[in-house]
Amino acid sequence: MTSAFLSALGGRIAERWLAALALPGLLFLTACTTAMVLGHDHWSDVERLGTWLDSLAASPASRSAGTITLAAAGVLAGAAVTGAAAQSLGSGVELLWCAEPHGPVLRYLADRRSRRWCAADAVFRTALVAAGRARIEGADDAARLADIAERRHAERGRIAPAPPRHPFGMGDRLAAPGQRLWRAHRLELAAAWPHLWLLAADGTRAELQAARLRLTAAARLCAWGVGYLVLALWWWPAALVGGVAVASGVRRGRAAAGAFAELTEALADLHLRDLAASLGVEWEGLDNRALGERLTRLLRKETEAP
Template identity: 60%
Template sequence: MTAFVSALGDKLAERWLALLAVPGLIYLVALGTATTLGQRHWHDPAPLRARLDGLAAAPGAHSPGVIAVAAVAVLAGAAATGAAAQALGGWVEQAWLIDVRGPLTRRLAARRLRRWQQADGRYRAALVAAGRARIGHADDAGALADEAERHFAARNRIGPTAPRHAFRTGDRIAAPEQRVWRAYHLDLAVAWPHLWLLAPDGTRAELDGARTALASAARLVAWGAGYAVLAVWWWPAALIGALTAATGVTRGRAAAASFADLVEALVDLHGRDLALALGVECEGGLTRTVGEAVTRALGKPD
């Protein structure tokens, strides 16, 4: 038991350092640099050296008690900064996944839907042209097929299905529910807790990893916003903030795609196990008939 508590404490300490203390400490260093240099001396390290020399020459710099108190204060400030970024990251994640509720989200979702429909129209037109060329044994059949594939990829960059959310990440997370229903007539929202219980530990770990990566990406966007605020004192911070936020958005999209693919894979691989566990006959793989039966079996009367 002592070893378990010790290991748990070590893991908590590592997690605290990784998520809160270290990023917060780096931010505090950036804050001190920004307020010291300012806009006029943004590239001149002389003011920063002078401030550090002044702190080193201060009487309290040679007192162990003062140093200890200052270290605790810095660590507390770093932890508080990290906690604020973590909270803001949670709001960013909620914004990514938010349903259409107000005029702004409706406008954003409608804009994405128009872009998707236009891309889908171009893809379908190119697909028809490629099919006709292949049937007629035209010389440009291969080129037309390649063009159709490019239009297909362009449409999927907007979304694998018709957009219903304001942001791409929300649509990517919601896509498995639509795709599973179309393929198997299985209500994924109802079936998900049962599939999760049937999933092996390795599959759960992969899903947890993708979900954690999504939260980390949202937190990275929050840090980007925090660095952008420092541009009020030091304009290079805007570049740091923009790069950090852009990296977070890219990682968030990748994490959402990974999570969605894993969810669909879980249904494909273990949907039959769920049907058998519920007493639904399933001789082969999961089908629409089996999916409808599973959905009915999981439905609870009001």
């Protein structure tokens, strides 16, 4: 029984290692080899690549089983190292997405997003006032102006759902639940989160973990894209792969960040009174704002003044 369990566990670990590190690393090493053999001048010369492979297969070393074994082990090790490097770079991308505006570059990006949002907000408010005036006056183009105001609202929302504070949209999306919960309930999400997590059902935890893993996978995809963009310095078709990977990773990251933020906020909204009951806080007769203040004070381990 134990040996069967260990075999199954080893198979799962090997499968995950192959999917997460080895296969993407092998593809990248293949692209690197192609880039070195063809370069920019012969970027589509398949015959040149075939000739190089034939010469490699005809070499005396290719007839030695030991040499082949060492070469295969070296390729797999190189693929694993490349995959681990991409994984580390993906963690850096994820941290960058959620970074605070520290330093001149990040502060400039955050200010730029804030200016864009303020400009879009001014345009939306102008369109909203025009649509409201037309509806009050019974103008013929009231419906058209209302549609324009809706489009301007959507354009503002694509920048950020609220005035942006981070250099990138993912940071604002992930910070939005904490801000909204503080404004609505005076609940500090950072202090309450471990307790809310313990109160959550298994299905809710699985949904949150899946959204979090999708965000990590999106950042890793961007990291692979950056690697292919660097490889394009020697073989330009790699830029196409890198551009698609980065664009897809950013799009997936936005969707995953939005899903994780919505699930986080929903968990806090649904379990606010459950949290109070589990902590022994009386909530009868209290509105959510007063209850949130009491919970925040308790979770911060603050004491009332004597």
